[in-house]
Amino acid sequence: MLNWMISRIVLAAALSMLACFGRAAEPLKIGMAAPLTGPAAEVGRYQTQGAKLAAEEVNKAGGVLGRPIELVIEDSQSTNPGSVLAFSKLAGDKDIPAFIGPTFSTQIHATAPDIQRLGKPVMIGGTDPQLTHMGNPWLFRFRPNDTYSARVIADYGVKTLDKKKWAIVHSTDAFGTSGMKNLVEDLKGMGVEPALVQGYTNNSQDFTPVVLAVKQSGADVMATYMTLPPDLAIFARQLRQLGVNIAWVGSPTTVATDSLKLAGPALYGTYAVADFAADSSPAAKEFATKYEATYKSAPDYHGAWTYDAVHVLALAIDNAKSLEPQKIREAILSVKDYPGVEGTYNFDQNGDGLRGYNVVKNDNGKIAFIKHIDFSE
Amino acid sequence: MGIALQLLFTGLGIGSIYALVALGFVLIYRATNVVNFAQGDFAMLGAFSMVVLCIDLELPYWLGILITLVAMLVFGALFNLAVYYPLRNRGFQPVIISTIGASILLENGVLAGYGPRPQTLPSFFSFQGFSVGPIFFDSQYLLILGVTVVMVTLQYLFFERTLLGKKMQATSQDKEMASLLGIPVALMIMLTFIYSSALGGLAGILVAPILFVSVGMGSSIALKAFAASIIGGFGDVTGAIVGGLALGVVETFGAAYISVPYKDAFAFIVLVVFLLFRPQGLFGEKVAEKA
Numbered sequence A: 001m002l003n004w005m006i007s008r009i010v011l012a013a014a015l016s017m018l019a020c021f022g023r024a025a026e027p028l029k030i031g032m033a034a035p036l037t038g039p040a041a042e043v044g045r046y047q048t049q050g051a052k053l054a055a056e057e058v059n060k061a062g063g064v065l066g067r068p069i070e071l072v073i074e075d076s077q078s079t080n081p082g083s084v085l086a087f088s089k090l091a092g093d094k095d096i097p098a099f100i101g102p103t104f105s106t107q108i109h110a111t112a113p114d115i116q117r118l119g120k121p122v123m124i125g126g127t128d129p130q131l132t133h134m135g136n137p138w139l140f141r142f143r144p145n146d147t148y149s150a151r152v153i154a155d156y157g158v159k160t161l162d163k164k165k166w167a168i169v170h171s172t173d174a175f176g177t178s179g180m181k182n183l184v185e186d187l188k189g190m191g192v193e194p195a196l197v198q199g200y201t202n203n204s205q206d207f208t209p210v211v212l213a214v215k216q217s218g219a220d221v222m223a224t225y226m227t228l229p230p231d232l233a234i235f236a237r238q239l240r241q242l243g244v245n246i247a248w249v250g251s252p253t254t255v256a257t258d259s260l261k262l263a264g265p266a267l268y269g270t271y272a273v274a275d276f277a278a279d280s281s282p283a284a285k286e287f288a289t290k291y292e293a294t295y296k297s298a299p300d301y302h303g304a305w306t307y308d309a310v311h312v313l314a315l316a317i318d319n320a321k322s323l324e325p326q327k328i329r330e331a332i333l334s335v336k337d338y339p340g341v342e343g344t345y346n347f348d349q350n351g352d353g354l355r356g357y358n359v360v361k362n363d364n365g366k367i368a369f370i371k372h373i374d375f376s377e
Numbered sequence B: 001m002g003i004a005l006q007l008l009f010t011g012l013g014i015g016s017i018y019a020l021v022a023l024g025f026v027l028i029y030r031a032t033n034v035v036n037f038a039q040g041d042f043a044m045l046g047a048f049s050m051v052v053l054c055i056d057l058e059l060p061y062w063l064g065i066l067i068t069l070v071a072m073l074v075f076g077a078l079f080n081l082a083v084y085y086p087l088r089n090r091g092f093q094p095v096i097i098s099t100i101g102a103s104i105l106l107e108n109g110v111l112a113g114y115g116p117r118p119q120t121l122p123s124f125f126s127f128q129g130f131s132v133g134p135i136f137f138d139s140q141y142l143l144i145l146g147v148t149v150v151m152v153t154l155q156y157l158f159f160e161r162t163l164l165g166k167k168m169q170a171t172s173q174d175k176e177m178a179s180l181l182g183i184p185v186a187l188m189i190m191l192t193f194i195y196s197s198a199l200g201g202l203a204g205i206l207v208a209p210i211l212f213v214s215v216g217m218g219s220s221i222a223l224k225a226f227a228a229s230i231i232g233g234f235g236d237v238t239g240a241i242v243g244g245l246a247l248g249v250v251e252t253f254g255a256a257y258i259s260v261p262y263k264d265a266f267a268f269i270v271l272v273v274f275l276l277f278r279p280q281g282l283f284g285e286k287v288a289e290k291a
Helices: A002-024 A041-060 A080-091 A105-118 A146-160 A174-189 A208-217 A229-241 A257-267 A282-295 A301-320 A325-333 B002-032 B039-056 B061-087 B092-114 B139-161 B163-173 B175-180 B185-211 B217-232 B237-257 B263-277
Strands: A028-034 A069-075 A122-124 A139-141 A166-171 A196-200 A221-225 A247-250 A271-274 A356-363 A366-374 B129-132 B135-138
Touching: A028 A041, A028 A080, A028 A301, A041 A069, A041 A282, A041 A301, A069 A080, A069 A301, A080 A105, A105 A122, A105 A139, A105 A174, A122 A301, A146 A174, A146 A221, A146 A247, A146 A271, A146 A356, A146 A366, A166 A174, A166 A208, A174 A196, A174 A221, A196 A208, A208 A229, A208 B002, A208 B237, A229 A257, A229 B185, A282 A301, A301 A325, B002 B039, B002 B135, B002 B139, B002 B163, B002 B185, B002 B217, B002 B237, B039 B061, B039 B092, B039 B185, B039 B217, B061 B092, B061 B185, B092 B217, B129 B139, B135 B139, B139 B163, B139 B185, B139 B237, B163 B175, B163 B185, B175 B185, B185 B217, B217 B237, B217 B263, B237 B263
Parallel strands: A028 A069, A122 A139, A166 A196, A166 A221, A221 A247, A247 A271
Antiparallel strands: A271 A356, A356 A366, B129 B135
């Protein structure tokens, strides 16, 4: 009996000592809201995998402030209300000093007021230029915003492809409309008035009217801001069926994995702007190799920006030597020339880290890197 | 002229997809006085079944289609037993909620099992279609139009010329009277579910190569099909077909000549106009409540 009691006491003491040691290296929690369910669940998979890969690397290199990073992931259900809910759950945890937010601009808009109220840094992947220009100091963007994608599309189409008669096809959602407006503006700056600007709503089952409008406009180059891969694929196929084969420079969706799979040959020969291209830099190449080795599938930009976000955040917290939001913010803004996989990060006072896009070409289903166009001064 | 004909062709093609799904709505409505909000998901199930059988298991198309249709027949019976039968004496509201619940369950079940990634099913033909002058005839659209015509003819013959069809009609018109005449009402309703399920599955098989296969594919078609069946006159088979085709043509022409972003609006404007001025639809009979 005594033996039993002694063993119990020893055990309890050992356990409490273990707990003490545990406290010494207590993990540093980083919150993350990602679409784990719903129509964008595939995006969520890329996002979390990219972030986890980065967290592992950071931890292997000794963690942040001597503590390992632990990602706390909440499901945004692919919707705006879901994103708000996920963020408020994460915000309730006082131990989380910073967050990885959504990829979708509309969900960031939905969460932005709560983020401002909480006053802690949130890394985002939405490309609506507005997001970092509405006086919210806590949003830090890890992808180049759409003013740059439009500038790169216009630059490449007018200067390199030497095309002057433009048709623009865009989704009428926030992303498509803002992209279209920027592009029209940039083309005007180059002395080009588009021959056609054609909107459509997401989830259209038939694009015949759009294709016929493009055909009739007599354009020799087409730019697209399409949001959903199935829309893009139906449009591409009907375009080819009705005999339209003009040059096409599209937004990043044009080279999204799903679009390539659904549209197949209908997208061969098209150009696109892409913020992540595996061949664009040594860092990108290394990331792509690691990602493929770990997850047995090629990465795309959803995984690339979260990977960069975790690394830059870890670096910033280490530099700040503090978990105070304002200190972390200043440390992120003073990140200069960080060689990320999406590009070289130089944060401006608005919280924009990148200012350039890659131009890529769909070469019979393979994505070939053509060049990087950057607008950093 | 060439453009108008091209629009007419695609309008009829997309319209016959609406018509096939609307047909399922109408049949179940006639039999049970309830709108089956899972009708679009029957199409989704049919399409996913084809992907599993013909892409993942690499079966030939004819076998895939056969297995899918048989599976949809069985599914229709199960759906009837699980979703409709237990609530059949509770009025129409509980049943409607039950079909909405079934729809959510089906979509999320497939999402959990197969993932959110849209899938492709190659066309049934090795050629995409052919051009006559400026008009391109998509082979898959031609097939859908053909199948719609065949299904409508068969359905007409079945309901008007066979005893079983007449029993099912009698059931839909007056359940009490039908059961007094010795017609097994519950069986008739189950047969209706079985047939509607197969019809939905068939629509899914046919549209899979055109619209791709995704969890939400059914509900986006079903919304238009629902509008089509109201325009045609809810509960009328001819109306569902005409309503579906008309809706397809109206939205395609509206998109081409007025505004593409408002394409969906045209369909629903037509719906609202009908609800206001001709709520019984094109072919529906004016229902007068008996005192």
